[in-house]
Amino acid sequence: MKLSAGLALAGLSLAAAMPFKRSGPTPAKGKWFDRFVVIVLENTNKDVTFGDPYFLNLTNMGMTLGGYHGTTHPSQPNYITMISNTIAGGVFDDADHNTTQDSIIDLFEPAGITWRAYMEGYTPLEGGDCNPLTENDTTLYVRKHNPFMSFDNIRNNKSRCQNIVNAEEHFAKDVALGADAPMYMFYTPNLDNDAHNTNISFAAKDVQYLVDTMLLNKEFMKNTMILITFDENNIYINDNFGLDNSIYTVILGNDTIKCYDCVDQTYYNHFTQVVTLERNWNLSTIAQPDGSEEGWDQWWRPFGQLRSASDDVCAYAPCSEYYDGKSPAASDGNWEDQDF
Numbered sequence: 001m002k003l004s005a006g007l008a009l010a011g012l013s014l015a016a017a018m019p020f021k022r023s024g025p026t027p028a029k030g031k032w033f034d035r036f037v038v039i040v041l042e043n044t045n046k047d048v049t050f051g052d053p054y055f056l057n058l059t060n061m062g063m064t065l066g067g068y069h070g071t072t073h074p075s076q077p078n079y080i081t082m083i084s085n086t087i088a089g090g091v092f093d094d095a096d097h098n099t100t101q102d103s104i105i106d107l108f109e110p111a112g113i114t115w116r117a118y119m120e121g122y123t124p125l126e127g128g129d130c131n132p133l134t135e136n137d138t139t140l141y142v143r144k145h146n147p148f149m150s151f152d153n154i155r156n157n158k159s160r161c162q163n164i165v166n167a168e169e170h171f172a173k174d175v176a177l178g179a180d181a182p183m184y185m186f187y188t189p190n191l192d193n194d195a196h197n198t199n200i201s202f203a204a205k206d207v208q209y210l211v212d213t214m215l216l217n218k219e220f221m222k223n224t225m226i227l228i229t230f231d232e233n234n235i236y237i238n239d240n241f242g243l244d245n246s247i248y249t250v251i252l253g254n255d256t257i258k259c260y261d262c263v264d265q266t267y268y269n270h271f272t273q274v275v276t277l278e279r280n281w282n283l284s285t286i287a288q289p290d291g292s293e294e295g296w297d298q299w300w301r302p303f304g305q306l307r308s309a310s311d312d313v314c315a316y317a318p319c320s321e322y323y324d325g326k327s328p329a330a331s332d333g334n335w336e337d338q339d340f
């Protein structure tokens with residue numbers, strides 16, 4: 001960090017080209033994974049996604065989360081719930097909101113868990129500050145799909161801003177670091193590549209590029225869990241928190257899941273990501289600096305069919321008991337019915 005401050009003072013802007021380098025305390029081994037990658041696509045109903053040959057193909061290679069749901073509508077609050085723990089930090093629409101609340105990043109950094117957010121079409125400001133622009137019409141980047149930008153303690157902190165990078169420039173380079181790649185990677189494609197302005201088969205091309213880049217690097221894939229999900233389905237009912245907002249979600253990474261080509265039908269939603277990350281790295285729950293709302297991560301459950309080193313049931317094999325869509329924890333998909 002001293003080096004970059006020096007360069008900035010000298011009037012040079014190397015922020016955009018800054019390579020990833022780990023720093024901070026040595027992190028603990030994860031319970032289920034040592035790296036979590038999430039790729040977020042847009043506004044597609046589950047049946048439409050399953051209808052695409054490539055997305056169907058991915059379900060053969062990993063575990064489908066058949067009971068996974070978006071948390072609300074429209075887009076932005078869904079992204080925010082993937083990294084925080086209250087009802088979207090008070091953000092309920094797609095406007096440029098700022099929140100004083102904490103996020104999963106506030107738990108990661110003291111624990112030495114490295115992170116980066118990859119945003120297609122994003123350009124940081126000269127000197128490395130976060131670029132809070134609403135959208136770039138040329139590159140099809142939008143702030144509403146970049147949840148990190150809404151948190152004051154990220155957007156206003158130049159050192160944290162270094163971790164929000166242009167995806168096209170950095171993603172493949174960082175995957176090439178193999179074991180040294182960031183431990184948490186959040187990937188947002190642009191408005192064409194995420195299906196927002198296009199369709200699911202268009203989005204499949206970008207997803208295949210990303211997935212191939214990762215799967216071809218064995219060092220990178222060791223104990224890595226890749227979650228491919230959507231922000232919400234394409235049926236817009238305002239504030240339908242907890243109601244049906246079913247989306248295609250698949251986990252890839254045979255070191256981390258109990259079975260592949262299988263379905264876990266338990267009810268999950270975007271908050272489950274946060275709880276899974278907290279439990280994986282034995283972190284606390286996220287503090288509520290303004291005391292405004294109860295943290296959902298205090299009582300939500302993590303993904304249920306993950307494989308820890310001491311529990312390798314069904315590893316590297318399809319498990320027929322899950323494959324029929326009736327996992328041991330199957331539910332009818334109503335969040336009210338869950339045993340917290």
Ligand SMILES: *[C@@H]1O[C@H](CO)[C@@H](O)[C@H](O)[C@H]1NC(C)=O
Pocket residue numbers: 060061062215252253254260316
């Ligand atoms: C998981 O292992 C199975 C069996 O080897 C393979 O078919 C599948 O492609 C693997 N999945 C991933 C994401 O590597």
Ligand SMILES: *[C@@H]1O[C@H](CO)[C@@H](O)[C@H](O)[C@H]1NC(C)=O
Pocket residue numbers: 096097098132155
């Ligand atoms: C949030 O902060 C950005 C600058 O970072 C500002 O442009 C925007 O107006 C703020 N939003 C609100 C609702 O205050």
Ligand SMILES: *[C@@H]1O[C@H](CO)[C@@H](O)[C@H](O)[C@H]1NC(C)=O
Pocket residue numbers: 121122123133136137138139
């Ligand atoms: C949009 O992105 C392009 C390419 O990175 C950049 O040249 C341009 O300045 C950006 N526009 C805005 C308004 O930031």
Ligand SMILES: *[C@@H]1O[C@H](CO)[C@@H](O)[C@H](O)[C@H]1NC(C)=O
Pocket residue numbers: 109157158159160
């Ligand atoms: C900014 O972020 C860095 C790295 O995450 C952290 O060490 C520092 O305390 C933060 N600065 C402020 C003013 O919060």
Ligand SMILES: *[C@@H]1O[C@H](CO)[C@@H](O)[C@H](O)[C@H]1NC(C)=O
Pocket residue numbers: 198199200201202
């Ligand atoms: C998706 O859009 C492309 C054009 O970009 C079109 O050729 C294709 O048929 C569409 N696919 C579906 C499933 O609608």
Ligand SMILES: *[C@@H]1O[C@H](CO)[C@@H](O)[C@H](O)[C@H]1NC(C)=O
Pocket residue numbers: 053054057058208211212215
């Ligand atoms: C399935 O996805 C994998 C990973 O991207 C890819 O290597 C393979 O070619 C795909 N197969 C089909 C039939 O699409």
Ligand SMILES: *[C@@H]1O[C@H](CO)[C@@H](O)[C@H](O)[C@H]1NC(C)=O
Pocket residue numbers: 282
């Ligand atoms: C998890 O953290 C708690 C304290 O926060 C500690 O008591 C416990 O030993 C840790 N567990 C593991 C497995 O590291």
